[in-house]
Amino acid sequence: MPGSESSDVPDVIWERPERAARGPRPAHSRAEIADAAVRVADADGLDAVSMRKVAAEIGCGTMSLYNYVAGKEDLYELMVDAVSGEYVFPDRPSGDWRADLLALARQTRALMHRHPWLTKVLSQRYILGPNVLRYSEYCLWVLESLDRDSGTKMELIGVINGLVTAYVANELAMGEGAPQEVATRMAYLARELGGGQYPRLAAALGSAPALTDPDATFDRVLGRILNGYAA
Incomplete structure (x- = not known):
């Protein structure tokens, strides 16, 4: 599986560069992938989230999606962080x-x-x-x-x-x-x-x-x- 050949130690998606230092610009962003996975889960539930379904949602092949995320666990992490961006914080706490x-x-x-x-x-x-x-x-x-x-x-x-x-x-x-x-x-x-x-x-x-x-x-x-x- 892409992303697993270099080391047997699991890494964190946030430490991986979103795009390689060289080569063409990726066709899809992590934000786009996260939004697609969230749409699938919102519509059909968490069990419906799969590499195949998310790939179809953004218009790429399933194996191509592995160039961006290592698997479903990465999708979950992107999804949780994406919806966590919906919090609205005041400029500063009120003191209470x-x-x-x-x-x-x-x-x-x-x-x-x-x-x-x-x-x-x-x-x-x-x-x-x-x-x-x-x-x-x-x-x-x-x-x-x-x-x-x-x-x-x-x-x-x-x-x-x-x-x-x-x-x-x-x-x-x-x-x-x-x-x-x-x-x-x-x-x-x-x-x-x-x-x-x-x-x-x-x-x-x-x-x-x-x-x-x-x-x-x-x-x-x-x-x-x-x-x-x-x-």
């Missing part, structure tokens, strides 16, 4: 780190709803792209006013991203069910809880804050986590 982090978390949630496949591929493996590093740098700038060590700040960023990913994944899974299916499941739950076999669960759900407003629930849960790190 909790408000700023909550605003970023809301952006992340919206980003994952625009690109539902992102909850499946987002991991520590794909955090080296320039847009992802820009996001991390801005988060740490926001957290300069928090009196905690750097390790705790990085931990907080990871906790927030993990929670947002899980929250959106659940939202997407719930949205995949037909209304009749959801109603059937909720009716079953009501019958089970009404039978007295699960008194603690029934009491907890009966007194829990309303979950009918997902935006308010999201803000409330994130706020509690942020308050915990501020304590």
